[in-house]
Amino acid sequence: MVYSKSILEQELNKGEELQVGWPWRMMVFSAIVFLTTAGIFLGAEFGFKRYLKSQINETDSQIDALTRSIPEEQQNSFLVFSAQANNIQKVLNDRYNTPQFFSFLEKNTLKNVFYKSVALDTKERTVNIDGVAPDFNILAQQMEIFRNATDTIDKVIMGRSNMVTIKDKQGSEILGSVNFALTLKIKK
């Protein structure tokens, strides 16, 4: 005789199935989460990380190969060559044209003014002149010539200047010439 469950029995059994099924499903779900997490870790640690490291090593060796493609000796001689070019240009640009300055001095000196010594310092861009002029008036004219030569001279500074007295045949003192010292600041 086939025993068939009544509707009441069936409804009562449902509650028991639920109580037994939930923990089981939770366990399966947690296990899946755990295994997924473990899988992600293993994939990241032993897969992606190793891949990245191998890519870094590969790029390093590519950089090495690239730098070796031009021999070191050739690189050095090229660096020296380009440094020579730069330095030559720098020296030639910075170098002061001394012969030109002496030509300037010749052209811009009054006929009755004489120089005992001229000291040109191209590093400091100064010229120290010790000279002789017939009188203070001529000296002032000479200074004015330098002051007006604005293409070459930046500043004229007058140093010690004094009238030298000489004695005539009778032994009395007469005025002689003016010894002067000038400093010229020259333009770059």
Added chain:
Amino acid sequence: MLVAIVFFIGSLVLYVNFIKPTYRNIDLLRAQLEAKRQQYNDYKSIIDRLRPVFDSFQSAFQLQESFSSMLSTEPMVPQAVAQLNGLASNNLLRISSINVNELAVASQKSVLLKGMGTIDLNLTISSNSYDAIKSFLQNVESNIRIFDVKRITIGRQENTNAFNVNFNVYAYYQIE
């Protein structure tokens, strides 16, 4: 139920203690890789642009020689002295003294900006001819090896017409 909780806690422990540090490492490695790739691309573009320059540089022997004559790669003090003496002789001048002083080399700013060494040559010349002195100065300035007249003092000798000239001439050399 207990096993589910153990799995769940295990997942959390795995995440916090293993996955997070691994991801931090991965981020660093990715940044490192990106930097290396950028470096490779930069090098490649520089080398691609420089290669024609290198090729033409290899064949520009004459230019290299000219540069080395103007700015030698060694101090070559005897050569500088001989050249100045030769220029003086050409202008019928006689050098009465030479004093050589090698100046300290300024520190290099970078590997690519190689500096220069400087030799300070102090010469004393006596001459009756101002034109000869001027011509000597002109020859010094146009010499193939670069000379740079830094100081020059011209003065008359007492009771004679002769000039006493003192020069400070810089000769340079390229530091390799």
